[in-house]
Structures are given as C-alpha cells and as structure tokens.
Amino acid sequence: MAKTKATDILSLIEAEHRQVEQLFAEIEKAKKGKLHEHFNQIYKALNLHARAEELVFYPAMREYDETEEYVEEAEQEHEEVSVLLEEIKALQPTDSQFQEKLSELKEAVQHHVEEEESEIFSAVRECMDEQQLTELGQEFQKAKAKLEPDIEAALTR
Numbered sequence: 349m350a351k352t353k354a355t356d357i358l359s360l361i362e363a364e365h366r367q368v369e370q371l372f373a374e375i376e377k378a379k380k381g382k383l384h385e386h387f388n389q390i391y392k393a394l395n396l397h398a399r400a401e402e403l404v405f406y407p408a409m410r411e412y413d414e415t416e417e418y419v420e421e422a423e424q425e426h427e428e429v430s431v432l433l434e435e436i437k438a439l440q441p442t443d444s445q446f447q448e449k450l451s452e453l454k455e456a457v458q459h460h461v462e463e464e465e466s467e468i469f470s471a472v473r474e475c476m477d478e479q480q481l482t483e484l485g486q487e488f489q490k491a492k493a494k495l496e497p498d499i500e501a502a503l504t505r
C-alpha cells in the first residue's frame with residue numbers, strides 16, 4: 349500500500365474543534381434567512397465528531413486507568429450537546445428560544461473542547477504512543493464515513 353500521510357487522532361480531533369468554532373463564528377454573522385442552513389452545518393459537524401469520538405476515541409480511553417476516569421464526564425457532556433442540538437433542530441430560527449439555545453450550545457461545546465484539549469489530551473499522550481494514535485486516527489475517519497449518511501438523513505427529518 350502506498351504510504352499516505354497518516355494523521356493521529358488528536359490532530360484530527362483538534363482540527364475539527366477549530367472547524368466547529370469557525371461554524372459558530374459564521375452563524376453569529378449570518379443573515380436571518382441563512383440561520384437554518386448554518387445550523388444544519390453545526391448539527392452535522394458536531395454529531396459526526398461526537399459519535400466518532402464515542403465509537404473510537406472514548407473506548408480506547410477506557411483501556412487505561414489514567415484516561416478511563418475522564419470518559420464518563422465526557423460522555424455526559426456529549427449527551428448535553430446532543431439534547432441541545434435536537435432542541436434547536438426542532439425550533440425555527442425565528443423562535444425566541446433559537447438564539448438562547450444556540451448560545452447555550454456554544455458554551456457547552458466550548459467547555460467540553462477545552463477539557464478534551466487540556467486534561468484529556470495530556471492524559472492520552474501519557475498512555476498511547478504515536479502508532480496507536482495514528483491507527484485510531486484512521487479508525488476515526490472510517491467511523492465518520494460510515495456515520496455520515498445517517499446524520500444527513502436525520503437532518504431531513
């Protein structure tokens with residue numbers, strides 16, 4: 349097999365965190381008529397990211413004492429984000445709650461991202477080597493490709 353540039357899972361996760369921040373910055377500047385479209389992008393990106401972490405990253409973290417302790421809280425935070433995403437999805441951008449819930453979502457995501465990139469990433473680096481992180485990166489990409497059709501479908505419901 350040809351050698352392609354392998355990327356470790358932490359770099360992939362970090363890059364997606366930056367993309368999501370970008371999406372939040374864009375929806376804040378968006379015109380009213382475009383809010384729905386922008387929200388759909390956030391919905392898709394966050395769901396793909398969180399589900400892939402739950403399938404690949406968090407199970408790997410459960411393998412080590414140093415990282416296992418972070419999984420439960422991280423999953424709870426994902427659940428909080430999921431609930432908010434579904435609540436916002438059920439609203440019209442013109443609903444008074446839309447902006448409020450969107451701010452709540454942004455805050456919840458920010459908090460979770462900070463936790464992952466500080467405590468969680470450094471604990472992970474203590475127990476997983478570069479090779480494992482690269483393999484997990486490949487699994488992460490595969491998981492996302494598999495999840496994508498379902499998440500797209502959820503958007504049209």
Ligand SMILES: [Fe+2]
Pocket residue numbers: 398401422426460464
């Ligand atoms: Fe996460």
Ligand SMILES: [Fe+2]
Pocket residue numbers: 361365397401461464
């Ligand atoms: Fe994340």
